[in-house]
Amino acid sequence: METLVKEDKTFKIAVLCGGPSLERGISLNSCRSLCDHLHGNGIETIPIYFDTEKKPYLISRAQIYSNTPSDFDFKLASSSASLTEEELKDFLQSVDIVFPAIHGKFGEDGELQEFLEKNSIPFVGTGSKGCKLAFDKHNANEFIGRNGFYSIPSLCIDSSMPSIDRIDAIEEFISTSDNLLYREDFFWGKWIVKPASGGSSIAVYPFETAKEAAKRAEEIFSAGIDERVVIEPFCKGREFTVIILQNKSGVPISILPTEIELNVSDFQIFDYRKKYLATRQVTYHCPPRFDDPTIKRIQRDAERLFELLQMKDFARFDGWLLPSGQVWFSDFNPVSGMEQNSFLFMQAARIGMSHRDLLAYVLKTSCKRQNISPPLFANEGISKKQKIRVIFGGSNAERQVSLMSGTNVWLKLRRSKRFEPVPYLLDTKGEVWLLPYPYALNHTVEEIEQMCRSASSNEQKLHSLANEAKSRLRLEENEASQNWALPSSCTLEQFLDDSTPLFIALHGGIGEDGTLQRMLEERGIHYNGSGSAASKLCMDKFMTGKALEGLEEKGILVPKRIKMHFSELIGLGDNKADRVFSSLTNQLGTETVIVKPVGDGCSSGVARLFGGRDLIKYISYVKDKHHLIPAHTLTGQDNIIELSPEGVSDLLFEEYIETDELTIADKRIHWEKRTGWIEITVGVLEGDSGLKALTPSITVSTGHILTIEEKFQGGTGINITPPPPEFVPQSSLERAKERIEIVADKLGIRGYARIDAFMEIETGKITVIEANTLPALTPSTVLYHQALAEKDPIYPTQLLEIIAMKALGD
Numbered sequence: 001m002e003t004l005v006k007e008d009k010t011f012k013i014a015v016l017c018g019g020p021s022l023e024r025g026i027s028l029n030s031c032r033s034l035c036d037h038l039h040g041n042g043i044e045t046i047p048i049y050f051d052t053e054k055k056p057y058l059i060s061r062a063q064i065y066s067n068t069p070s071d072f073d074f075k076l077a078s079s080s081a082s083l084t085e086e087e088l089k090d091f092l093q094s095v096d097i098v099f100p101a102i103h104g105k106f107g108e109d110g111e112l113q114e115f116l117e118k119n120s121i122p123f124v125g126t127g128s129k130g131c132k133l134a135f136d137k138h139n140a141n142e143f144i145g146r147n148g149f150y151s152i153p154s155l156c157i158d159s160s161m162p163s164i165d166r167i168d169a170i171e172e173f174i175s176t177s178d179n180l181l182y183r184e185d186f187f188w189g190k191w192i193v194k195p196a197s198g199g200s201s202i203a204v205y206p207f208e209t210a211k212e213a214a215k216r217a218e219e220i221f222s223a224g225i226d227e228r229v230v231i232e233p234f235c236k237g238r239e240f241t242v243i244i245l246q247n248k249s250g251v252p253i254s255i256l257p258t259e260i261e262l263n264v265s266d267f268q269i270f271d272y273r274k275k276y277l278a279t280r281q282v283t284y285h286c287p288p289r290f291d292d293p294t295i296k297r298i299q300r301d302a303e304r305l306f307e308l309l310q311m312k313d314f315a316r317f318d319g320w321l322l323p324s325g326q327v328w329f330s331d332f333n334p335v336s337g338m339e340q341n342s343f344l345f346m347q348a349a350r351i352g353m354s355h356r357d358l359l360a361y362v363l364k365t366s367c368k369r370q371n372i373s374p375p376l377f378a379n380e381g382i383s384k385k386q387k388i389r390v391i392f393g394g395s396n397a398e399r400q401v402s403l404m405s406g407t408n409v410w411l412k413l414r415r416s417k418r419f420e421p422v423p424y425l426l427d428t429k430g431e432v433w434l435l436p437y438p439y440a441l442n443h444t445v446e447e448i449e450q451m452c453r454s455a456s457s458n459e460q461k462l463h464s465l466a467n468e469a470k471s472r473l474r475l476e477e478n479e480a481s482q483n484w485a486l487p488s489s490c491t492l493e494q495f496l497d498d499s500t501p502l503f504i505a506l507h508g509g510i511g512e513d514g515t516l517q518r519m520l521e522e523r524g525i526h527y528n529g530s531g532s533a534a535s536k537l538c539m540d541k542f543m544t545g546k547a548l549e550g551l552e553e554k555g556i557l558v559p560k561r562i563k564m565h566f567s568e569l570i571g572l573g574d575n576k577a578d579r580v581f582s583s584l585t586n587q588l589g590t591e592t593v594i595v596k597p598v599g600d601g602c603s604s605g606v607a608r609l610f611g612g613r614d615l616i617k618y619i620s621y622v623k624d625k626h627h628l629i630p631a632h633t634l635t636g637q638d639n640i641i642e643l644s645p646e647g648v649s650d651l652l653f654e655e656y657i658e659t660d661e662l663t664i665a666d667k668r669i670h671w672e673k674r675t676g677w678i679e680i681t682v683g684v685l686e687g688d689s690g691l692k693a694l695t696p697s698i699t700v701s702t703g704h705i706l707t708i709e710e711k712f713q714g715g716t717g718i719n720i721t722p723p724p725p726e727f728v729p730q731s732s733l734e735r736a737k738e739r740i741e742i743v744a745d746k747l748g749i750r751g752y753a754r755i756d757a758f759m760e761i762e763t764g765k766i767t768v769i770e771a772n773t774l775p776a777l778t779p780s781t782v783l784y785h786q787a788l789a790e791k792d793p794i795y796p797t798q799l800l801e802i803i804a805m806k807a808l809g810d
Contacts (some may be wrong), residue, residue, distance in 0.1 A: 010044050011375040012095040013363075016112070018050040018069055021104025022202050022225065025068045030101040030338035032064045032779060033345075036415070037355040038363070043375055046095065048088075051667070054106055055082035058091070062788040065796060067780040070664050070718045077667035089119045097363070097372060098123040100335060108334045109135045109197060124366040126334040130310035134332035138196050138230045140309075141330075147308055149301065150326045153177040155231040156196060159221040166217060170210035170231055177233065185322040190234035193217055195226035206234055235330075237322035240288055242298060243336060243347045244306045245314050245473060246365055252306035253472045254299035255347040256465055259288030283447050286350055286438075287458070287465055290321060295465065298327055305329060313366045316343060340411060340779055341441045349438035351466045351473075352480035355411065361479055385420035388413070388804055390503045391495075391511070393445045395428040397604035397644035398507035400444055404778040406505035407440050412797045413503075419804055424495070425449070426506065432495040436485040452487040459486065501526040501808055504774055509646075512774045513539040513599065528807040530773040534748035538771040541652055542598050547747060548768055555765040556739050560588045560655045563598065566648055569619045577612035588655040598650040604642050608656060610635040622648060657758050657767065662700050664718060671727050677767075678728070680759045681719075682737065683775070683783045684744045685752050685799075686806055691744045693737035694786035696759070697721040698728075721785040728761055735764030747771055751806050754783060 017031035018024045031047050039045040039061070049059045049069070057076050066072055076082075083091065092098055098121055106112055110131035116123045126134070134140050138156040145151030155173040157166050174191065193216045194204040203225050205216045217229045242257040261283040288295060302317050309332060316336035319329040336344045340355070348358040360375075367374035390413070392406020393399055406423065413421040423440045425433040427449040433439075435448070439455075442448045463484070470480060496519055504527055510516050514536030520527045529535070538544055545558040562584060572580065584593050595618060596606040605622070607629070609615055614634045621629045622643060629641040659679055661672035683694040700718040723733065736759050743755055743766075754775035758767040775783060777800065787794035794802070 010042055012044045012046060013038065014092055014095045014098045015045050015047050016050065016098060016100045016102055016107070017047060017064070019102040019104060019106045020050075020052045020054055021106065021198070023103035024052070026337055026339065027101055027103050027107065028064060028066065028069055029340075029779065030103070030335075030342075033338045033340055033342075033355065034099060034101060034359065035061055035064055036412070037359050040415070048083075048091075049076070050102065050106070051076065051082070056088045057082050062793055062795070065780055065784040065788060066719075067782070067785075068718055071720065071785070074664055074667045074669055089121070092116070092121045093119065096122075097367065097370075099363075100125055101338060103333075103335055103337065105197060122370045122372055124313055124362060126312045126315065127310065130312065131334045134309045134311070134315075134334055136197050136228075137194070137331065138228070140332055141230075141232075144305065144308070144329060149305065150328050152232055152235075152328055157217055157229050157231065159227045163214060163218070166214045167210045170213050173231060174210065185236055185324050185326065186233040187236050192232050192234050193220075193229055194232075195220055196228035196230050197226055235320045235322065235328070237320040237328075238288075238290075239318070239320055240290075240298065241316060241318045241343050242302050243314065243316050243344050244302050244311070245362065246306075246312065246369070247473045248365055248368060249474075250365075250369060251472075252303040252311070253469060254302045255469050256287045256350045256462075257290075257295060257298050258343055258347060259285040259290065261285060283444070283450075284346070284442055286346060287462055292461070292465075294321060294327075301327060301329070305332070312369065314344070314362050340408060341443060346438070346441045349441055349482065350462065351469050351475070352437075352482045352484065353475075354414075354437060354481055357479055357481055361473075361475075385416070386418060386501070386808070387420045387422060388501045388503050389424055389498070390421050390505055391424045391426055391432070392505040393426040393428075393448070394506050394509045394511055395426075395430070395445075396507075396509040396646055397642050398509070399428070401776055401778065402505055402507045402511070403443075403445055403448075405507065405776050405781075408779050409503060409505050409777050409800055410440065412800050413804070415797055416801055418801055421503070422500075425452070426492070426511070427452070430492060431489045432492055433487045433489045435487055437482040439487050452489065455486045496520070496523055496525065499523070499525055501804075503528050503804055503807070505777060507772075507774055507776065508539070508599070508604070508644075512772075526808050528751055528774075528803050530748065530750045530753065534750065535773045538747055538749070538753075538773045539599050541596065541770050542650075544747065544771055545768070548743060551742065551746070554739065554742060555735070555763065556743060557765065557767040559594075559657060559767055559769070562587060562653045564651050564653065566619075566622070566651055569615070569651070570623055572612075572616055572619065574612060574616070577616045579612075581609065581612045581615050584653050588653065590655045592656045594654040594656050596652050596654070597644065597648040598652050599648070604644060605648065607634055607641055608636065659758065660761075662698065664700065669720075669724060669727070676761050677758045678723070678761060679756070679769075680723070680736070680766075681754055681756045681782055682740045683752065683754050683786045684740060684749060685787070685802070686750060691741055691749065693740040693744075694783070695722045695789040696733055696736060696740075697782050697785060698723045699756075699782075719782045719785055721782065721789050732759070732761060732764035736766055739764065739766050743768055743771065749773060752783075752803050 015031050015034050017027045019027055035045040047059050047064050049057045051073060057080055063072050100107055100112055100123055108131055110128035113128035113131055117128055138154055141151045141154050189208055191207050193207055193213045203220050207213045213231060220226055220229055239260040240257045243255045244252050247253050306315060316333040317329050318331040321327055338344055345355050364374045390406050390410045392402045394402055410421045410423045413419045423435045425435055425448050433452045439448055439451055502525055504511055512535055514532040517532035517535050521532055537547060542563045545561055548556060548558050585591060592608055592610050595609055607618055617633055625645055625647050626643055627645055628643055631638060631640050658675050659677045660674050663670045679699050680696045681699055682696045684691050685694060697719040740755050744753060754772045756769040784796045787799045
């Protein structure tokens, strides 16, 4: 890893994030990556957040760990003054360079860049003219076609066009294009409608008729996503994305394209969820499974387009390799996403560059282009650090969240002055893999496992492509700090023969049910989190509730619950299902019930059932071991429900506890009082004086159940930390925290944990839902929000160090 040579002058980077588009949550992720990997050792990163009205605010680095801008938008509107245009200009002129990390409108359409250029403010990335050329999909497609590149027929519809004219225009376009298209390149009779200037695959829809397209177009217009939409054929080819960097001479160089393998049997789109949440519905291949001449053609065409579109420093282009052999570039992103496992870092890692290496390279080449003295980098001296192994993955429904936790722990601890983390994957077959840097950045456990098993057969091809890219980028040794290595595997027993301390980032399964903890205890290996007995107890939600019975006088309750063996529920007909459901509601005293596996967590398999038909559908999906229940399968189910591929043996049926209705709109909290109860989540952290509850968070879900996205996908779920005092008295929060500490102590929790509960606002009484002994440690997890809300804020890397040190007995 590179480190900055300290000088008297700190190099200041203003990182711009947020913005008016629906991609502002992803922008926050990008800002977080920039700050995580550049801040420190002589570099100061200063985040500036633009709200939906493009008002700029100086925010703290603590706020970038929020899951979504909605976590703090309403606070800024009521408690902070935005910067005036003059104040913004003065501040940005005072730093060394600006790094725009705003995606979508304002950040990539040239407006922001025009402001910076007008005020002679140096910034990383493409200028206003290039952004304007590239950002509008229809115009860019027409532009590249006029300049000799392959383009496909497309139609642009404006919101000002009358509805009937839209349908006529679409019908005429479809009928004309059908005669022009390469039949093998597109799905017959299938088309796409999408915003002309959106990104992150937001509001991209397939359609078959002009009426469908017109309806979707109106939805896009009405939602304010865009004022223009593009109609184009649905490509049948293989999708790819490629990162382009300018080298030190200003020459654009493509790194290694990534192939995006997507199940399009039902005409799915590579949408926002598939891009940013680990899912088996999409698989990435880097390098792509194309022949070498095709890869070279994609790279060279991307480089030519980079120059043609007047791009600067770095960019990401998306495209298609069509069955006819044509290569079509469909999207041009002046500001590539910079989440931790984004294509930018994934492709850079394939040529030996760490996150910090890549960002340092872009920063230095941008500074050189603009005649700015860049920060000086040198090789970091060898220092003694405590080696700690980080294990993640597994085979249960929580394996992808575990992957996000584990890679985040590993990357954060790489910046630690105390620990040297080493990443390991527990694969779906129970083998353990030592992962070289690039292998840890893929999006799913299955994908990494597949990469590991095919590593030796792909080595020659990858080595050749990587070496060429490194040579053309003119990378010096310290600019690509990660040595070439192949993954290696062993059994779990062999893995445990090593006494090196272990940071368990597994969720559910053997990693959280006490099995692994017991094995480690038997071998005397230090590890994080609770012991085997507490882990086993907390993994079983039914037994957790039993252990907490008798605490009612202390204001600690558990939901009414009924445990049923799964075999009792297989093969239910309509009449029997209705009788079972009626019996459940009578015993639980509610009209609807919550069903969940006894041993899964992270919202896996959790659903609200409204009747016998819902029960039948739920049981059917679980019995057939589906990976998910599609949205809208059950009554009121707006999101997919992840399921464990391992199946379940017992189900838990709980009373549905209604809470006050809490929404955030127009930067204000809207609170509809219903029952006086709210849902909270509270981290606990063990210190010298025992277990201490952190600041509680209110969890705000968009449906009946908090989804995996809302818990762990950066840019989606909303957590309010701390709860607003105008609605939740501080005295009630303090009493709730005391009760959470009693619960943690009663369950035997050690180290750290997260407890989910309902809280009565007036009294601070709690109804405990579950206790997570190895809670998620993803990049924007609620534990970080709560630790940062402490009187003495604890930053994420510091929190992980505390957890690791506690495991070592320090």
